[in-house]
Amino acid sequence: MLEKLWILSKDGRVFYTKSCPLSETNENLIGGFLGAIHMFIQETISSEIKSINMTNKKLSFQVDEDIIVVLQTDYLDNTILITKLLKTITFQFKSMFQEILKKKVVKVSQFNKFDTYFSNFTFPIELSLSCASCNDLIIFDFTTKEHNGEKFHFCCESCKKLYLPLDLNENQNLINLTN
């Protein structure tokens, strides 16, 4: 689940934050983390996504040429889904504030308008994924299969092969047989 989001300037000013109503945040932990990000920035030339695990949380961030976007999620949340969300948020924020970000002096309150982007989402934003076959949580790569227009996710190819979705009639037969 997306617990908290920060959008920062490259020199560490907080442009925008958003918290999921259900989440709890250890502000001390985050303070230290945001400080540490600056060390990363010095070493980061690409806009590659990085993440850090802290107790039961995962902080994932993308350093862009103008902004840094940080997501706090559960440490078992799926990396691919987090990456997608991180890229989408970075792209949306940059297209919405393109002109403002070019200016030398930036009034932070202008970025509150980014709330309108989140009106498209239903909270909490779920980022955990479990295998339709073995039910294990999938943290990294997954494969998918479509059945009756519904998409199923699997942790590996053998789970995908093993999975035989029962349709309603088969299901009822099964219940009748076991009664």
Ligand SMILES: [Zn+2]
């Ligand atoms: Zn599986």
